[in-house]
Amino acid sequence: MSRRGDLVFRVLTAFGGTLIFLVVVLMLLQMLEGSLPILGKAGLGFFAGATWDPVRSVFHALPSIWGTLVSSFIGLVIAVPFGLGVAIFLSQVAPRWLAGTASVAVELLAAIPSVIYGYWGIFVLAPLLRQVIEPGLAGALGWLPFFQGPAFGVGMLAAGLILSIMVLPTIAAISRDVLAAVPVEQRDAALALGATRWEAITGALLPYARTGLVGAVVLALGRAVGETMAVTMLIGNQPTLSLSLFSPAYSMASIIANEFTEATTVPHISALIAIGLILFVLGFLLNAGARLLVWQMDRRLGGERA
Amino acid sequence: MSRPLAVEQESAGRAPYPRPLPPPETGWRRWKDRLMIGLTGLAFLLALVPLAHILGYTLWRGLPTLNWDFFTQLPAPVGEPGGGIVQALVGTLLIVAMATAMGVPVGLLAGIYLAEFGRGRFATWLGFLSDVLTGIPSITVGIFAYTLIVVPMQTFSAFSGAVALAILMVPTVTRTTADMLRLVPVEMRDGALALGAPLWYAVLSVEMRQALPGIVTGIMLAVARVSGETAPLLFTAFGANVLVWNVFRPMATMTLQIFQYSISPWPTQQQLAWGAALVLIVLVLALNLGARALAKYMSRYNAGR
Numbered sequence: 230m231s232r233r234g235d236l237v238f239r240v241l242t243a244f245g246g247t248l249i250f251l252v253v254v255l256m257l258l259q260m261l262e263g264s265l266p267i268l269g270k271a272g273l274g275f276f277a278g279a280t281w282d283p284v285r286s287v288f289h290a291l292p293s294i295w296g297t298l299v300s301s302f303i304g305l306v307i308a309v310p311f312g313l314g315v316a317i318f319l320s321q322v323a324p325r326w327l328a329g330t331a332s333v334a335v336e337l338l339a340a341i342p343s344v345i346y347g348y349w350g351i352f353v354l355a356p357l358l359r360q361v362i363e364p365g366l367a368g369a370l371g372w373l374p375f376f377q378g379p380a381f382g383v384g385m386l387a388a389g390l391i392l393s394i395m396v397l398p399t400i401a402a403i404s405r406d407v408l409a410a411v412p413v414e415q416r417d418a419a420l421a422l423g424a425t426r427w428e429a430i431t432g433a434l435l436p437y438a439r440t441g442l443v444g445a446v447v448l449a450l451g452r453a454v455g456e457t458m459a460v461t462m463l464i465g466n467q468p469t470l471s472l473s474l475f476s477p478a479y480s481m482a483s484i485i486a487n488e489f490t491e492a493t494t495v496p497h498i499s500a501l502i503a504i505g506l507i508l509f510v511l512g513f514l515l516n517a518g519a520r521l522l523v524w525q526m527d528r529r530l531g532g533e534r535a
Numbered sequence: 536m537s538r539p540l541a542v543e544q545e546s547a548g549r550a551p552y553p554r555p556l557p558p559p560e561t562g563w564r565r566w567k568d569r570l571m572i573g574l575t576g577l578a579f580l581l582a583l584v585p586l587a588h589i590l591g592y593t594l595w596r597g598l599p600t601l602n603w604d605f606f607t608q609l610p611a612p613v614g615e616p617g618g619g620i621v622q623a624l625v626g627t628l629l630i631v632a633m634a635t636a637m638g639v640p641v642g643l644l645a646g647i648y649l650a651e652f653g654r655g656r657f658a659t660w661l662g663f664l665s666d667v668l669t670g671i672p673s674i675t676v677g678i679f680a681y682t683l684i685v686v687p688m689q690t691f692s693a694f695s696g697a698v699a700l701a702i703l704m705v706p707t708v709t710r711t712t713a714d715m716l717r718l719v720p721v722e723m724r725d726g727a728l729a730l731g732a733p734l735w736y737a738v739l740s741v742e743m744r745q746a747l748p749g750i751v752t753g754i755m756l757a758v759a760r761v762s763g764e765t766a767p768l769l770f771t772a773f774g775a776n777v778l779v780w781n782v783f784r785p786m787a788t789m790t791l792q793i794f795q796y797s798i799s800p801w802p803t804q805q806q807l808a809w810g811a812a813l814v815l816i817v818l819v820l821a822l823n824l825g826a827r828a829l830a831k832y833m834s835r836y837n838a839g840r
Contacts, residue, residue: 238738242651245709246657249705263682314582315578315582318576340763342819345589347794394586426568427567427571448670455670457672458794486766490770505675
């Protein structure tokens, strides 16, 4: 009686686990199937061309891939130093009462829905860019190709900035945990050798935590790449390939968000699903990579404690 | 990324540096130290600016909108002032409730499997997959629900949106369930087994009782996360400007409403969106803070025995 109950129990819980497997496999298969029409027709050329024109039914992924990469890159270039600074401050410098409260606050900010970041960006960030920041950049660095053209407010720079604001809590929270997990002896040994606090941080703490910190950055990159709503609301939504950061652009996620419900032709839907497939695979790889890095860090810590 | 919730909260504030006495070195090393340490504090302050501005600005723009009508009326005709977003409130609650009803049981089962039987290769992969799933771009889950449900049923529906959100919830619930069950001392389960209880009873009745607050914490965080999701609902729940109770019809949510109004030129609609944003923030932060309080309560409760 009890043995049969245990069997049912085991089968039932295994069924829950199998469902997770099933969903991932089904997702992959469906997206592969959905993107076959365009990939079968255009092949690898789908990734290479610079045109995205639903009217003429010409679809290439490059503009949206470019938009995703550049906006994520801007986001990380800004967020990584800030996030690392915040993590060092919270784990090493700040008094205990401040560190506790601030850490909770940082994690709460990661929970704010992205559509709200986007809405705020439309009303606050975009006007600020249009009126102050972009004219300023054009004036100071206008000889660079990145800062040329009319200032719209919305565009690649706006998307990158909102991404930096959104992934900063992720980087800060995870890096803080990683730094807090480094054995105190590491930094104390450096201090005992006469290092200043900063030298102990750069010489002992950061190298020790490097794997975990890289994991945090990769994870943040995964978030930035998959971020949809805020980017859609701020990137300007034009499938252009431009070096200028002021120019409106498109990201992989936002092209799907904007056009999927309006797409009526097979090639159009198929092209959007193919972009979804790239996004899925990219998100999967980035997260898997980050996970492996953090695991490696954990194992190392566990090994040295044992 | 899912991290163990309850246990590590307390260790967040680690001991600050022992003040080096006497100053380790005079001259540039000392100044560099002060400068760089000061810069980390500055980074912290600067990071707070946009984040504080988002909260403050939403409060400032949203608060005047919140009145009885906002929670009970449909949107006013375009251009007219007043009205509310009752259809979006109802939609968010319905869809999230359905997603929870579907996602939590699956997550619980998978989590129990990982904790109790999770030794083989299947379980290793399962744990890895479910962790990786937490970071999958949510819009791709929307595509999945679209091809799985919307296309065969030939209509956008709240149900398909709920399925998408459920898929997003499962990994979080799985991870917390497994982590919390593993924290329960193995002696408790063995004690129950020694008294003749079958394994399923030992797990569900003895271990679960211990792990429950932590699991509820995880569920609350998962609910908070999906309440704010927009992307997977764009082509599943789709949105509506009327009050819908039929879950096999297109339905509004607060997030979809904000997105729809964000491209509206009408100040009255923008105003409604700010109200919705404020309600959403309060909802999400309340769920997060509640989950945190519960986790803290649990760590104290467990430490006290």
